[in-house]
Amino acid sequence: MIKLSGITPSGHVQLGNHLGALRRWAAEGGPDDLYFVSDLHAMTTTHNPAKLRSLAMEQLAVLVATGIEPERTFVQSDLARDLGALTWILECTCAYGEAARMIQFKEKSKGQAGVRLSLLTYPVLMAADILLQGADQVPVGEDQRQHVELARALAKRFNGTYGEVFTMPEAVLPPAGARVKDLAEPTRKMSKSTRDSAGVVFVLDEPDLIRRKFRRAVTDGGSTPAYEPETRPGIANLLDILSACTGDEPAALAGRYPSYGALKDATADAVIEELRPVRERTRALLDDVTELERIRKAGADRAAERGAHRLSSALRLFGAG
Secondary structure: OOEEEEEOOOOOOEHHHHHHHHHHHHHHOOOOOEEEEOHHHHHOOOOOHHHHHHHHHHHHHHHHHHOOOHHHEEEHHHHHHHHHHHHHHHHOOOOHHHHHOOHHHHHHHOOOOOOOHHHHHHHHHHHHHHHHOOOOEEEOOHHHHHHHHHHHHHHHHHHHHHOOOOOOOEEEOOOOOOOOEOOOOOOOEOOOOOOOHHHOOEOOOOHHHHHHHHHOOOOOOOOOOOOOOOOOHHHHHHHHHHHHHHOOOHHHHHOOOOOHHHHHHHHHHHHHHHHHHHHHHHHHHHHOHHHHHHHHHHHHHHHHHHHHHHHHHHHHHHOOO
16 A cells, blocks of 8 residues: 655745644655655746755755655655656546646636646646556545546546556545644644745744744733634634644643743743754754765655656557657
């Protein structure tokens, strides 16, 4: 059973990524599961190439620092030639209408001038990511489920038309992760790509900066902490974060702190200790460029080797090899 998960370098890795996904990947991932930095996916909109390269290396370092085995990681663009060939085959298998009805394409292209073609074809690249590695399961949120269904449809169509090559992937909803909201705007999710980072805690933030961000966190009416997500989202967010770091229930935690200030300080301390080993290991890897490049190349070689027979079979059956 192979699971495939990716993280896009659209910004620095933040607390929600860590609590909601990365640490679970490290703790629960099987020996055949794969985790990759999806830097090609970050090219569907305007981007800075140098910054994208830097973020890709940083995210690879964070994956390894979190505890994911290096041999189960890779950077997507290192397989660009393999993925490009398979994406072309799948584009020749996909109908225009199938791509155009993807909900994310409709939402992101609405009212925009100069929309890149890659925004339309990106789900086919995602299908290539999945099918090249023979993934059985792809943990995704509801916003990506449709893309996995497209990968499944293309695999079935290719297998039925040209010959059996691809595993039929299944979209699975990952276990509910920590519900981490923006500290400045607790009605929206914390995001690594937000323009205003005042309410975003990044994995590589220094402890003093983390404390300042929590002390400035938006709170709600009332004089003492209480876990009421619907009416007091700011306090609920702090309690959810503290719960994710300590393992205690949010409602039980609320009664332990007599004031908002005490809760903010306790949450900041818990987050600092949660992130400390990841931050330190990531910094060490980023400082050791030779070692990080070795990890990256080894991961790319293994990922390419795992997909080589599928790509060669697909090319041959399709008439291209």
